[in-house]
Amino acid sequence: MNFTIKTFSELTTTELYQILQLRAEVFVVEQDCVYQDVDFKDQKALHVFGLKNDKIVAYTRIFKPGDYFENSSIGRVVVAALERKFGFGHEIMKASIKVIKDHFNEDTITISAQKYLKKFYESHNFIQVGEEYLEDGIPHIRMDTK
Structure with a gap:
């Protein structure tokens, strides 16, 4: 899968709509979690996404140090349910880590990970830092790259 990297202002309305639809499909509907996904952080992020048949099926958003955490960060990691068996989650994580190295020249990355993941x-060289916490009613852990 090839991945596209865009700033918020570079996204087309169709791309933005597909991203928001995918995030709502997984994080709100599939995970049965009522939360405010549209959080005004997208404007600061780099958006990394992969297409299959002209539809966004894998996505992350990337932040430079200080925009979300002290370190660079990856968030909203999502793959469409029917596409998970193809390894796109691993592919988009590798691509996102590379984006941080290429765009921000950073090696230390922080994520707020759902505990079950x-x-x-x-497997992408993250280690748990600190205790489990609830975020939007779902158990999470902070993880940093080694």
Whole structure:
């Protein structure tokens, strides 16, 4: 899968609509979590996404140091439910880590990870930092790159 990287202002209205639809489909509907996804942080982020048949099926948003956490960060990591069996989650994480290195010249990355995905993120060289906490009613852990 090839990934596209855009600032908020570079996104087309169709791309933005597809991103918001995918995030709502997974984070609100599938995970049965009522929360405010549109949080005015998208304007600061770099948006990384992969297309399949002209539809966004994998997505992350990237922040430079200080815009979300002290370190660079990756958030809203999402892959459409029907596309998860193809390894797109691993592909978009690798691409997102590369974006941080290429755009911000940073190696230290912080994420707020859903706890059940701990092993997935560990496979990308993240380690748990601190205790579990609730974010939007879902158990999360802070993870940093090693």
